[in-house]
Amino acid sequence: MSVLPLSSPTLPHNGGGPTSLSTRIPIIFKRLLRFHQMDFELAAWQLTYLCLAPKRVYRNVYFHKQTKNTWARDDPAILILIAGCLVVSAIAWSVVYSYSPLRVVQLAFLMIFRDFLLVGAIVATLLWLFANKVLLSPPTHSSPSDSRVEWAYAFDVHTNAFFPFYLTLYLAQFFLVPIVLRSNWICLFVSNTLYLAAFAQYFYGVYLGLNALPFLVRSELLLAPLLPLFTGYIVSLLGFNVAQHVLSMYFGS
Numbered sequence: 001m002s003v004l005p006l007s008s009p010t011l012p013h014n015g016g017g018p019t020s021l022s023t024r025i026p027i028i029f030k031r032l033l034r035f036h037q038m039d040f041e042l043a044a045w046q047l048t049y050l051c052l053a054p055k056r057v058y059r060n061v062y063f064h065k066q067t068k069n070t071w072a073r074d075d076p077a078i079l080i081l082i083a084g085c086l087v088v089s090a091i092a093w094s095v096v097y098s099y100s101p102l103r104v105v106q107l108a109f110l111m112i113f114r115d116f117l118l119v120g121a122i123v124a125t126l127l128w129l130f131a132n133k134v135l136l137s138p139p140t141h142s143s144p145s146d147s148r149v150e151w152a153y154a155f156d157v158h159t160n161a162f163f164p165f166y167l168t169l170y171l172a173q174f175f176l177v178p179i180v181l182r183s184n185w186i187c188l189f190v191s192n193t194l195y196l197a198a199f200a201q202y203f204y205g206v207y208l209g210l211n212a213l214p215f216l217v218r219s220e221l222l223l224a225p226l227l228p229l230f231t232g233y234i235v236s237l238l239g240f241n242v243a244q245h246v247l248s249m250y251f252g253s
Helices: 018-024 040-052 054-068 077-096 101-135 151-175 185-211 219-223 226-236 242-251
Strands: none
Touching: 040 054, 040 077, 040 151, 054 151, 054 185, 077 101, 077 151, 101 151, 101 185, 101 219, 151 185, 185 219, 185 226, 185 242
16 A cells, blocks of 8 residues: 555645735736737727716726626736836937937836836825725625725726826926926926826826725815815915926936
8 A cells, every 4th residue: 555645735725825925916917918818999998088087987997896896907908008108208208318228218117117006006005005994984784795995996096097197297298398497487387287287187086086986985085185285386386396306306407
């Protein structure tokens, strides 16, 4: 009789194993290289309506929840499109500042992985914690068991809010560089209003994203940053050109 086991024993699964780690990674990141499965047409439609009528984009959230049992999107096409937009912006800004090809690659890397993904991960984590700690409605007998904000959905909210922000500061500001960098009050007004619009759009987009979830309450709290933002804007009109300082730090000029 053989003393060796005929099959490998089943080990108890602990929370730190690779299987646990893989289940925690949002599906949207697992599918980043599956281009044949991506719906770029839908992603382009979403990006368009995030600027024209963002509430229409969040109406699809309910359909996605009903069909795939998750609030978060599972198609990374929108991430690819935004990354492509950032690459184009990196090339354009590199022309303005006469960057070498290597600096162009570095700038594109920073825009995608720092400005978009890293900041997005931080913002998503903060939103995820805040929403689940502060904004959840009190549980009732009729409340679904999964009435919690998914981290992946919080990242979706950042992604959706980032695109109008991108159009304002990465694209529109590029064409307005000759104006926003001048040292007179009218140009200062244009510069600071541009930044006010960009951040106001971002905060409003975050609010719309979480307000779309039916089990969250007091989502108006997410609009609270608009008050200090507008106050800072009024103060900055006394002589602080935001674009001059931001572009100087960002591009080292």
